[in-house]
Amino acid sequence: MIAGVLARATRVLATPLLPDDYLAFVDPLWSARAPKGRIVATRPVGPATTELTVRTGAGWHGHRPGQHVGLGVDLGGRRHWRTYSITSAPDAEHLTVSVTAVPDGSVSTHLARVARRGDLVGLGPAAGEFTATGPLLLVSGGSGITPMLGLLRGGVTTDAVLVHSGRGGHVHADDLDDLPAVVHRHDSTAGHLRPADLDDLVPDWRARTMLVCGPIGMIDAFTAAADAAGVPCVVERFRPPEPLDADGTGGTVTFTTSGVVAEADAVTPLLRAGEDAGALLPSGCRMGICHTCVGRLSVGTVRNLHTGELETAEADGDVIVRTCVSAAAGACSIDL
Incomplete structure (x- = not known):
């Protein structure tokens, strides 16, 4: 544990800072590499729901009507991401989202009941195609x-x-x-x-x-x-479809970038298996919509828990999988 902390600290100290890093020291909203927003207002809009008004920084590239955005908050020394629908118009001065505190939801409870004006949140890119034309x-x-x-x-x-x-x-x-x-x-x-x-x-x-x-x-x-x-x-959908019953016994999952190895059954998402084993993995909606959790499948086969389809690593091409809705179908490696 101590060796790992020292190794990470050494990498940070030895990595040259870019101009964007200096700008972020002055004002986190100036960073284009790590987009952030600052909460400027909160408003109750339901018994357990709070609307957050967020001033976006330099890295925010806007949204289209009907899209959602990932919000990142630091809890317990880790960055957690969750995805929420954007309720403001694209040309509005500020971004607004509404967060409902759900039972056992540490992130939603923090955002709905604890977050205050002045707090910083990470911003993922706007995503989603919930729209249509005509009547x-x-x-x-x-x-x-x-x-x-x-x-x-x-x-x-x-x-x-x-x-x-x-x-x-x-x-x-x-x-x-x-x-x-x-x-x-x-x-x-x-x-x-x-x-x-x-x-x-x-x-x-x-x-x-x-x-x-x-x-x-x-x-x-x-x-x-x-x-x-x-x-x-x-x-x-705010919740994923019920996962399909899956045949098989799962397998050993290696997260090559994190250096974490996890044992997973056939129905546990790779994301959860990795987190339970101590890997710090990117995540957002955790239901297969926002594509924040994607990683390259470099070895082995995984099963999509929504469709039951198998995805197998290819030697001459990239197979990108969503770790929140994919499970091991034998030993596999993910570049995360």
Whole structure:
């Protein structure tokens, strides 16, 4: 342990500093190599949800409506990344995201309940393709309203209808009146919003592209309805699909850059196996969306836990895998 710390310290001291490093010493927001943001305001927007207003630094390259961003915070001596939908318009002065504290969620709890004005956060690049053109029907439930705010505030279309379901005091309830769209509110305490309700709420819904974000049951119900009606449908998930049952016994995973070796079964994501073994690995959404955790598979085979497909290292080409949704299918090596 001591030898490892000394080795890392020696590398830092022996590495020449670049101009960007000196700028970061003066003001962390000036760094283009390690983009950061500074929280300038916090606002409660739900029982367990806080909106963070962030002033972005030199390394931030903007976003498109409907995208998400990774926020990095240092907890317990480690940098942790989580991904959140962007709720501000691309031309807004500041970036805004809303974070809901989840049970046992150390990062979300810190951002929603502990973070204050003046705190620095790491910023990943904006990512995601949750968008569409033409007449839109936006269907959301609970905190699924957040990417819808980004779409509508960003002016993705002039013809949109939002149908939102939530209990009393739900997330961003006070902001719905300001949205540039026809809004139908459904109090979920009176029963779940169902696809059958659309004929009364939005009679022309079959002529619109549907975008859905919310609880898994809602997503499944409305995507099935869209498929049956032949309606294009785009989905944003805050949780990954349930992993498939996987055959096999896993294997030994070597993280070549970190020098960490882990034993993993056939259903444990490589990311978690590596972290449990002490590797400091990049991560973001941890559900296969943001591509922050990717690494090159240099040896062996892994299985995609969402699709069941196998990916095998190739001697003459790069095979890039997402460690948060991939598991060992025998001994393998990842360049992380």
